[in-house]
Amino acid sequence: MKVTVFSVEELRHLNPESTDAVYVSGYYHSGDGGGGWYTWQTGPPREDNGGTIITSLHHHAGYWRLSHGGTGDFRMFGILDDTVPADDALEALVNDPTVTDIRAYSDLWFRRRHRFQRSGITLDFQSFHLSTRDIEPAPVNDPFAAVLFFQGSLDTEISQITLTEPLLELTDIFPVDNSNHFKVGEWYAVKSDISGGAAARELQKLVQVTAITDEHHIQVSYTNGWTLNPGRVISWQRVEPVQDVTVRSLRFTGAGSDQVTGSHPLAFEYAVRANVFGIHSTGSFWPVIMRRWNTHYITEQCSLLNPPDTAWGGAGYLTQQIYCLYGDIRDCHVSNARHLNDFTASAYCRVENCHADGQSAEKGPFVTHGQYEHDLTYAGNSGLMTFANSGVTWGNSARRIHVSKHVCPWFVARVGVSDLTLDDVVVVTNKTIPGSGMLWVNADGLRMTGCSSDGILRITQSSSRSVRANLIQQCSFTLPDDGSTLVDNSVVSPVSFSDTIFRGVNGHTLAGKSLSFSRCEFYGGVSATPATFSSPSLSIHASRLYTCEVVVGNPANNSRTDILNLQAEHSRLDFAPLSGTLMFCQNQLLGTELLNLPAAGDRVILAQNITLL
Structure with a gap:
């Protein structure tokens, strides 16, 4: 016979000998969202968990079991709002292997930090809020002390x-x-x-x-x-590993302001296909989503607002990923955070349509440690970006990183980054960020297409791993009047520029072992100090100079300077330091002065040049 009761408490008082199936119409009272169909299970008693397992006050050889069909929610345990801690209910649901889908229907309050070894489960908080006020203290320096920690x-x-x-x-x-x-x-x-x-x-x-x-x-x-x-x-x-874990649609507020009292929602270690969607956190101390030893995962439409600390190492991140593979991070956002996305020793990951504002812009939302990261892709993001600059402790190395459609106030990939590809990267000075506008890259298989910057441009070389040439094409650089070196003598691999514009080149130095400029334009700017082109192997072809002061040449006897099809207007070229060979042919000179140009001879070819007054 089937019986209906109006609360879980009534169920406890029901004698199971009268029926083996009961419909409970509410947890505290009918219609409050709790309850459901319960069936009597004969056999050894089980501990009453206040929700899916209910013991009888009349019969101890058995228990009432909720027929949930694999879907559980906190109302089954009498959690109807965030005035009562939901920790016991959470543990009962996650640790029940028959529950594969957990849903929230109200705001929740957690006071404990939970660790699970559960696979094959989805937690959907349905955009309700999770509070961690008065949460238990965390161990010192433990970014895995999350509210939800899934660990293999x-x-x-x-x-x-x-x-x-x-x-x-x-x-x-x-x-x-x-x-x-x-x-x-x-x-x-x-x-x-x-x-x-x-x-x-x-x-x-x-x-x-x-x-x-x-x-x-x-x-x-x-x-x-x-x-x-x-x-x-x-x-x-x-x-x-824990596998096939999904957490989605959660609004989270952190607790305290330090590593012991602070809180953060999620951590995964030794996890496969641990996916996170729609987690929006305010005031988390450690990373909102902390990952280590993860493979095949998605982080989507997550955000971090105003973490309490952005100075402590590891604090104030949206997501930290250590030893991770095949990650897809997309449509995320941070405000006044330290990092949006941090990769350490990770590979084959993609970051797309993620953005940072406020103080995040100067803290470095997109970073790698340089612990041999490789094959990373960034597309359509915005915010300061630095690669492989955490120091020799980590290895100072990364390779095959591709950045496209990126806007930032500062881009630095100066140490040990090989085969870096930049497409349509825009670096724009922000007056509120000291040193902004800088673009600093490592000339080791560097490819830049359609990029621009309006601050310091610096090309150096700290590694020599790549087999591909350094090529910078269709770019535009507006240089500050600071007399800085654009390409320094650490660059021993050839660098080729094509269809690229330099504004404010006067006063700057372009050195390096071998430089080639094809169809490039140079504008002198306000400085009266000459630009210095001092590479021992220098080729300038089909390019233009406008109001430039330029010192050309290298004093080495084996140096080679080729200037062909140049159009120079109202400029001055000084060949005083030149030694070695010179080809100066088919150039058009309008209102341009040539100083210390050597006479034609065995090592100098001057031919078919046109001078216009």
């Missing part, structure tokens, strides 16, 4: 192998001591030994075994980003 588990056994031959870049076949110890589908934390600084490892990822290739090799779900030489050590540690 590690085996204690670690397998190591010392390389006897190079592990090549962009291979997915990795050596192991014995492939019989591995199974297709298993997950491993794989890492190399330290190569320099205390945290400098080229390899540190969560990967899946996809094939057993032979007795000492396996195929994994990752192509290596860096070559490892013989003698390096690779370790393998099996992981049981």
Whole structure:
């Protein structure tokens, strides 16, 4: 016989001998959103959790179990608003393997920091607010002490192998001591030994075994980003990751203002397909979404407003990602934060349509540590951007980063960033941000197309890994009157400029071992100090000078200077330091003065030049 009661308390008083199925029309009273169908389960008693498991006051050999169909909500536990802590209800729902979908129907209050090893679950807060007032203290310096921390588990056994031959870049076949110890589908934390600084490892990822290739090799779900030489050590540690976890639609307010009293909503470690949508946080201390050892994930339409601290290392971020793979971060926003997106030792990730304003613009919303990040893509974002500048501790290295359609007050990728590609990157001075307008890049496989800046331009070289040429094309640089060096003598790889405009070039120095300018335009600006083109291998072809003061040449006997098809108007070229060879041919000179031009001879060719008064 089926019976209806009006509250969970009535259910406790109901004798199960009278019925085995009861409809409870509310938690406290009919229609309050709680209750549901309960069935009597015979057998050993279970602890009453106040929601899905209800014990009887009449019969102890069994319990009432809620028939929830895999979907649970906090009203089942009598949580109807944020005046009562929801921690016990949360733990009961998440730790129930039959619940796969948890929903909130009111604002909530959590006072504890929860750690779960649960997979296959979705938490949908349906845009309700989560308060953490009076939350328990967090351990010191623990960014994983989130309100919701999903964490996989590690085996204690670690397998190591010392390389006897190079592990090549962009291979997915990795050596192991014995492939019989591995199974297709298993997950491993794989890492190399330290190569320099205390945290400098080229390899540190969560990967899946996809094939057993032979007795000492396996195929994994990752192509290596860096070559490892013989003698390096690779370790393998099996992981049981949390998988297929989704958290969505939450408004969050942080608690205190420091690492002990502060709070933040989410953390994932050893996680696969842990996705986050629509988390909007105000005042979080640690990163809103903290990730380490994550693979295949999405962070979408999340935001951070006014974190309490942006000076403490690791504080005031929207998302921090350490040892992560295949992440997609999109449509996110921060105001007055430190970082919007931080990658450390991560690869094959994309950041799209993310934006920063307020003090975030000067704190650096888009950063990498330089711990051998590789193959990262940024598209359609705005905010200050710096790569690989956290110091030698991390390795000072990154490669194959592509930035397109980006607007920022400052762009720096000066240390160890190889194969950097910039498309339509605009750097604009902001008078409220000291040093803004700067564009500083590493000439190691650098490609820049359609970029512009209106502050300091600096091209240096701190690495020599790339096999591709440095090419800067269709760009525009408006230079400050500061006499700075645009290309310095650290640049030993050739740099080619084409279809590029330099405004205010007077007073600046362009050095480097080999510079080439094709179809470029130079405007002198207000300074009367000459620009210096001192590269020992200098080519200026089909370019234009307007009101420029230029000193051309290098004193080295083996230097080579080629100036062909130049149009110079109301300018002055001084060849005083020139030695080596000179080709000065087919140039048009309007109101332009040539000083110290050497006479034609074996090392100097002067031909078909036109002088117009």
